[in-house]
Amino acid sequence: MAIPGGLTAVVGTLLLAAAFYTVTVHVAARFVLGETPLARAVVVGVVLAVVQFLLQQYGPAATIAVTALADLLAIRMVYRLKFRSAAVVAAAHYAIAVVAGLAVLFWVGR
Template sequence: MLLPLQAAPEGPLAVAGTFASFAIFLSVTAHIAARNVLGDVPVRNAFVVGPVPAAISVLVATFAAGNSTVILVGVAAAIALDWAAIRALYDESTRLSAYITFIHFVVSVILGAIVFGLWALSLSAPG
């Protein structure tokens, strides 16, 4: 059963659009997290980090079909690969890469909640 705010993707173009928009969102939040921890960093690194968890998230959302175990494994894999991409691209220690990954997760959740809240609020506005 789909909730009112959920929609099944209607073809490969919808999945690609979902992936692209989520990858851009996660790239922006990755850059915010890296700048917060490291200071001035190149933005191109964030545009390599963002698509990694986005790809896993879209795959899990497309094929998990409500299986909570698969969803939890997908979240863990997205966080682990996010850490690996941050570690490789920013060339930082394991601990500092984990901290940047944590900040990336927190910024993504907070900014996502704000954007979703604004979107839901705009849908409820009188015509």
């Protein structure tokens, strides 16, 4: 089966998504928790990019819902937080990711 755009496009998109998620989760974690290692954000970012990539065929509603759950669980496990603390970080991450994503869309769309 041929991949539209080629393997380079798929890998590039996956890496770009992982970088975006890494930066936004690191900003959220630093905002909520204080000083945190970037390596933890990288793990969460890669997990979210892979989940999002694998679920894109199921449409936006399912992809967003499952990715949000994966975000919560990955933050909880990687940062070793209780559920409530992880939920606060995940909510902050969602808000930051939405704002950053909209900013990028408006910037690219100019």
